[in-house]
Amino acid sequence: MAQDRLDLPLNFEFWLNKAVAWGQTTTLESQQDVCLHLPQLQKFLQQIYETLKHMDFSMAIDRFPLIGQLLGRLCWNPFVIGYDENQKILMWCLCCLYCSEPQNSIEVEANIWIRSLLCHLLSSSKLGLNEVGSVIQALGYTSPDYYPELLKNMVLSLVTELRVNHLNGFSIQKIIPERQIKAISLLCVPLLTLPDILPLLEALLTYHGGEPKEILSSEFLEGVNEAFLQKKIVLSESAVFSLWLRHLPSLEKATLHLFEKLTSRYINIPEELEGVIKDSLLPQAACHPSIFRIVDEIFRNALLETNGTSEVLTIIQVFTQCFVQAFQKDSKQLKFPLKSYFPYASPSLVMILLQDPEDLPRGLWCQHLNHISKTLKNIVEDQSTQSCGSPFEQWFLFIHFGEWADIAAEELLMWRAESPEALLWLLAFYYNPHDQNQEWIQTMVDVRAVHGHIMKLFDRTPLSVKDLQAVAGESSEDGTRQPSTQRFIRHLLLNFLLFSSEGHTIAQEFIITQTDEIIDEFLNLIARAKSRWERLGMETPRTGKLARDLLQELQCYRTKHVL
Numbered sequence: 001m002a003q004d005r006l007d008l009p010l011n012f013e014f015w016l017n018k019a020v021a022w023g024q025t026t027t028l029e030s031q032q033d034v035c036l037h038l039p040q041l042q043k044f045l046q047q048i049y050e051t052l053k054h055m056d057f058s059m060a061i062d063r064f065p066l067i068g069q070l071l072g073r074l075c076w077n078p079f080v081i082g083y084d085e086n087q088k089i090l091m092w093c094l095c096c097l098y099c100s101e102p103q104n105s106i107e108v109e110a111n112i113w114i115r116s117l118l119c120h121l122l123s124s125s126k127l128g129l130n131e132v133g134s135v136i137q138a139l140g141y142t143s144p145d146y147y148p149e150l151l152k153n154m155v156l157s158l159v160t161e162l163r164v165n166h167l168n169g170f171s172i173q174k175i176i177p178e179r180q181i182k183a184i185s186l187l188c189v190p191l192l193t194l195p196d197i198l199p200l201l202e203a204l205l206t207y208h209g210g211e212p213k214e215i216l217s218s219e220f221l222e223g224v225n226e227a228f229l230q231k232k233i234v235l236s237e238s239a240v241f242s243l244w245l246r247h248l249p250s251l252e253k254a255t256l257h258l259f260e261k262l263t264s265r266y267i268n269i270p271e272e273l274e275g276v277i278k279d280s281l282l283p284q285a286a287c288h289p290s291i292f293r294i295v296d297e298i299f300r301n302a303l304l305e306t307n308g309t310s311e312v313l314t315i316i317q318v319f320t321q322c323f324v325q326a327f328q329k330d331s332k333q334l335k336f337p338l339k340s341y342f343p344y345a346s347p348s349l350v351m352i353l354l355q356d357p358e359d360l361p362r363g364l365w366c367q368h369l370n371h372i373s374k375t376l377k378n379i380v381e382d383q384s385t386q387s388c389g390s391p392f393e394q395w396f397l398f399i400h401f402g403e404w405a406d407i408a409a410e411e412l413l414m415w416r417a418e419s420p421e422a423l424l425w426l427l428a429f430y431y432n433p434h435d436q437n438q439e440w441i442q443t444m445v446d447v448r449a450v451h452g453h454i455m456k457l458f459d460r461t462p463l464s465v466k467d468l469q470a471v472a473g474e475s476s477e478d479g480t481r482q483p484s485t486q487r488f489i490r491h492l493l494l495n496f497l498l499f500s501s502e503g504h505t506i507a508q509e510f511i512i513t514q515t516d517e518i519i520d521e522f523l524n525l526i527a528r529a530k531s532r533w534e535r536l537g538m539e540t541p542r543t544g545k546l547a548r549d550l551l552q553e554l555q556c557y558r559t560k561h562v563l
Contacts, residue, residue: 011044016066019073034079041080045089052096053177057107060097067097068113075117087121088158091184094118098183100217118187155196158184159203178215181207185220192223193232202239214246225250229257241285251291255298258282262315268523270531273318283322289340292323300396310524313402317528320400324354344393346379353401358536369408373422376429395433405430406528409491412451413499420451427491432484443485450489454496463502465510468493490518494525504546508553519558526550
């Protein structure tokens with residue numbers, strides 16, 4: 001091998017002369033000469049690669065000034081690139097010359113040239129020239145047979161080399177320098193949506209070098225993420241998870257992309273939200289705590305920026321349900337402790353909230369809610385419990401499992417709560433997570449009074465919209481109520497409309513008297529209620545029909561109103 005490398009300059013001149021001669025004619029004699037020399041040419045190209053991989057661009061040009069001319073001519077010779085592993089070796093030679101951070105105009109131009117050669121090698125459309133096609137036919141192939149197999153074999157060779165050298169956790173750094181891995185990732189950028197390149201993309205995404213630093217180019221990672229989000233490519237879950245774990249900007253962009261889709265006017269039903277969320281692969285990826293914490297932080301910021309709108313609360317609630325399903329899906333998988341996902345929350349509270357209502361007898365729901373309320377209240381009021389974080393952290397945790405808050409609002413009006421105080425406190429905290437101060441005391445006074453007033457409305461016949469408006473606090477003397485208290489009251493009022501016979505008759509009339517923002521809030525609450533009833537087997541013919549009618553009529557009303 002040492003002697004072979006000493007002879008490289010002489011061999012180089014020989015093979016360059018051959019490449020020039022082969023490119024000047026397509027005679028039978030020329031084709032026969034190419035085929036005769038292919039085994040020796042492959043050996044020479046392997047030697048060139050072994051030499052180039054230890055050099056940067058300037059060193060390579062100093063050693064082989066005409067390297068570009070040789071590689072360029074060989075890449076356009078269909079006999080050469082169709083033989084054994086020549087394509088793969090030529091590609092790695094080009095990667096050795098590629099400058100991931102070009103320092104001058106020469107290196108920039110060289111990069112452009114290398115990209116064009118890679119596009120030519122990988123894209124069948126580039127290979128469809130008439131003069132090349134005539135040579136291919138001489139080999140006994142037709143274009144539809146030759147080009148796809150050519151591309152697939154080349155990609156397979158690259159993928160095999162990546163995976164074999166990375167077998168059993170060993171880094172391929174000693175065999176394939178990391179700068180070449182970065183170069184090949186850059187060269188894939190203009191080819192991301194080419195179907196046959198997909199195995200190479202996945203092999204790169206799941207490959208990790210021996211160094212802690214990222215070895216794939218940011219342009220490649222961003223491009224793959226964008227193509228995935230736009231549904232231009234379909235990646236395996238493992239490749240997507242690897243992408244988001246190794247490139248934080250891609251994970252953030254994927255989360256924001258999902259959030260924008262979920263907040264569109266066309267998606268407001270929990271089942272629709274669930275489909276879009278699962279399709280994003282984010283809840284599945286969030287089974288890794290690092291991903292969950294980033295996604296959750298973005299949701300936290302959205303919650304604060306929107307002041308906890310019903311729409312955002314619903315999104316967080318549905319996303320958490322999808323995450324829990326993915327987390328519990330395969331008991332054989334090694335799971336991280338729950339503390340890894342909710343580091344600032346009380347572990348005991350997490351376990352209580354994780355209890356699925358579907359797994360409890362319906363008669364025990366109120367008891368479980370009292371347990372949640374008592375545990376949460378003790379944590380919030382115990383200022384010495386530093387390890388459990390602030391009241392805000394406990395509230396943010398409760399928001400994730402907001403289905404229990406929705407059930408509490410229903411239990412308060414279903415006469416099953418032996419003492420409404422615990423459930424009133426729980427809902428008040430859901431809508432107003434501030435420290436226990438004068439504002440909180442007033443909130444509790446208001447909600448106790450409103451709850452008592454609503455319970456009396458069950459016996460009122462006939463019931464008018466004005467009766468409901470009075471409870472809602474739309475009279476001037478009630479104008480001092482906190483916005484959070486008003487939202488709590490609207491939640492109770494909606495449940496009254498759904499569960500009382502008189503409320504059924506005036507539900508739509510009352511709701512459309514509200515502002516657009518409040519109507520949207522009612523829409524979210526109704527959709528959540530209907531979804532929950534169906535899942536837990538609670539829906540009755542009367543409540544189910546009312547919920548469906550209200551959703552349809554209010555959505556039509558809002559659509560016409562917006563237009």
